[in-house]
Amino acid sequence: MSLTPLLTALQNSGVAVAIRNSLYYFPMLEAIHVIALGLVFGTIMIVDLRMLGIAGTQRSYVRISSDVLRWTWGAFGLAVLTGALMFTTNARVYVDNTFFRIKFALMALAGLNMLVFQLTLARTAEEWGEAGKAPPRARIAATLSLLLWLAVIFMGRSVGFTTTGQAAKLSAPPPNVDFNSFLESSSSSSAPPASSAQP
Amino acid sequence: MSVLKSVHDWVQNTPPSLLLQRNEAWFIPTMQSIHIAAIGVVLACVLMMTLRVLGVCGADRSVLQTQERFGPWLTGALWLLLATGLLIILCEPRALVTFSFWLKMALVAIGALVAWLFRRSVRAHAESWDATLVRRRPVKAMAVIALVIWVAIIFLGRFIAYDQIWGRLSPSAVAGASQ
Numbered sequence: 001m002s003l004t005p006l007l008t009a010l011q012n013s014g015v016a017v018a019i020r021n022s023l024y025y026f027p028m029l030e031a032i033h034v035i036a037l038g039l040v041f042g043t044i045m046i047v048d049l050r051m052l053g054i055a056g057t058q059r060s061y062v063r064i065s066s067d068v069l070r071w072t073w074g075a076f077g078l079a080v081l082t083g084a085l086m087f088t089t090n091a092r093v094y095v096d097n098t099f100f101r102i103k104f105a106l107m108a109l110a111g112l113n114m115l116v117f118q119l120t121l122a123r124t125a126e127e128w129g130e131a132g133k134a135p136p137r138a139r140i141a142a143t144l145s146l147l148l149w150l151a152v153i154f155m156g157r158s159v160g161f162t163t164t165g166q167a168a169k170l171s172a173p174p175p176n177v178d179f180n181s182f183l184e185s186s187s188s189s190s191a192p193p194a195s196s197a198q199p
Numbered sequence: 200m201s202v203l204k205s206v207h208d209w210v211q212n213t214p215p216s217l218l219l220q221r222n223e224a225w226f227i228p229t230m231q232s233i234h235i236a237a238i239g240v241v242l243a244c245v246l247m248m249t250l251r252v253l254g255v256c257g258a259d260r261s262v263l264q265t266q267e268r269f270g271p272w273l274t275g276a277l278w279l280l281l282a283t284g285l286l287i288i289l290c291e292p293r294a295l296v297t298f299s300f301w302l303k304m305a306l307v308a309i310g311a312l313v314a315w316l317f318r319r320s321v322r323a324h325a326e327s328w329d330a331t332l333v334r335r336r337p338v339k340a341m342a343v344i345a346l347v348i349w350v351a352i353i354f355l356g357r358f359i360a361y362d363q364i365w366g367r368l369s370p371s372a373v374a375g376a377s378q
Contacts, residue, residue, distance in 0.1 A: 023364055031357040034235060035350055041236060042243025056268055059260065067256045071246065153239075154232040161228055 007091040016088040026089065030160075033082040037156070039075035041149050043068045048142035053133035061129035065122075093163050100163075103155035110148040117141040203296045203370050210292040219290035226290055234283040238353060240276035244269040245349050248317070252333050252342035262328040266321045273314060296371045297362035303355035310348040317345070 010016060019025040049055040050064045087094055094100045121128075121138045128135055134142065210216055219226055250256035251265040260268070287294070294300040321328050332338050362369040 023361070027358055027361040027364060028354075031354040034238065034357055035242065035353050038235065038239035038242045038353065039246065041239035042241075042246075045240065046243060046247070055272065058264070058268075063259060068247075150232070150236055153235050154228065157232045157235065158228045 003095065004092065007095060010088050011091045013088060015085065016091075019085060019089045026086065029082045029086050033079055033086065036075045036079035036082060037153065040072055040079060041153065043072040043075065044145060044149060047072075048146050051134035051138050051142040053139075057132050061134060062125050063129075065125075090163060094159070097159055097163055099155045099158040103152055103159065106148055106152050106155060110145060110152065113141055113144050113148065207292045207295045210289065210295070213289075216289050216292070219286070223290055227287065230283045230287050230290070234280060234287065237276040237279040237283065238356075241273055241280065242349055242353070244273040244276070245314070245346050248273075249342040249346045253339055254333060261325065262333060263321050263325040266318055270314070270318050277311060293371075294359045297359050298365045298368045298370060299355045299358040299362050303352055303359070306348055306352045306355065310345065310352060313341075313345045313348065 019029070046056065046068050047061075047065050050057065050059070050061055056064055117138065121135065121141070128138070133139065211220075247256060247269050248265055251258075251260070251262060257265050324332070358364060362371055
C-alpha cells in the first residue's frame with residue numbers, strides 16, 4: 001500500500017495551496033505551533049517536577065495535575081492542528097524526512113509512557129500524591145517524559161532546517177497584501193481620522 | 200540602518216562567531232531547541248500566574264505562594280533565553296538587521312519589567328493581593344496583557360526568519376533595495 005497518492009492529494013488541496021501562496025500563513029502557523037508546544041512542554045514540566053520532588057512540593061500531585069493537565073491537552077490540540085496544516089504544504093517531503101520520523105516515534109514513546117503511568121500509578125495518586133516525592137517508578141516516568149519531550153522539540157526544530165532550504169524561501173511567491181502598499185496608502189494620502197477631525 | 204549592518208558585519212567576522220559558524224549545522228538547531236524549551240517554561244509560568252490572578256487555577260494557593268513557585272523558574276528561564284539567544288546571534292547575526300528582533304527586544308524589556316513589578320507588588324502587599332486586588336478588573340486586565348506580551352514575543356521571535364513580511368519596516372529589505 002502506498003501513501004503517495006494520498007499525500008499528493010493532500011499537498012494539492014486548497015488549504016495547502018493557500019498556505020503555500022501566502023507569505024504570512026506559514027510563519028503564523030509556526031509561531032502558534034511554538035506557543036502550543038511550549039505550553040505542552042512547560043505544563044508537563046510542572047507536573048514532572050512535582051513528581052520528582054523538585055518544585056511545587058507544597059501542593060499534592062493530584063491538585064497540580066488537575067489544575068495543569070487540561071491546559072496541556074488544550075495546547076496539544078492546538079499543536080496538532082497547526083502541525084497538520086504545516087504538514088499539508090509539503091506532505092511527501094515531511095514523510096520522508098528522518099527527523100520527522102524520529103519525532104513521531106518519540107512522541108509515540110512519550111504517549112506510551114504517559115498511558116502506562118495514567119493506567120497504573122496515577123490511579124493510586126491519592127495514596128502517594130501528598131508525599132514530597134512520587135514513588136520511584138513514577139519518578140522514572142517523569143524523567144522519561146521530560147527527556148522525550150526535549151528530544152521531540154529538537155527533532156521538530158531539525159525538521160524545519162532539513163525540509164525548507166534557502167531556495168524554498170527565495171522562491172516564495174510575493175504576498176497578496178503587503179505592508180509596503182499599506183504604508184504607501186497611509187503616507188501618500190492624509191489619514192482619514194485626522195482629516196475628518198479637522199473642521 | 201547602516202549601523203545595524205556594520206554591527207552585523209563586525210559580529211560575523213569575530214573569531215568566536217567564525218568558530219560557531221563552522222559548527223552551525225548542529226549548533227543552531229541545538230541552541231534553538233533549548234531556546235524553545237525555555238520559552239515553554241516562561242509561557243507556562245506566566246500562564247499559571249495569570250490564571251491564578253484570574254482565579255481560574257491554583258485557588259488553593261495565595262498569590263504570593265504562586266509567585267514564589269513560578270517566579271524563580273521564570274527568571275531562570277529568561278537567563279537561559281538570554282544566553283542561548285546571544286549564542287544564536289553570535290553564530291548567525293542576521294537577526295540584528297531585522298525589524299522583528301528589535302520589536303521583540305522592546306517587548307521582552309516590557310514583559311520582564313511587568314514580571315518584576317508584579318513580584319515587587321506581591322511581596323509588598325501579599326494580603327491585599329488575595330483580599331481585594333485579584334477582584335479588580337484593571338488588575339485582571341494587566342495579568343492578561345502580561346500573557347499577551349509573551350505570546351507576541353514568541354510570534355516576533357519566529358518572524359525573525361521571515362522579516363520580509365514587514366516590507367519596508369524591515370531594515371534588511373531597505374538595505375537590499377538601496378543596493
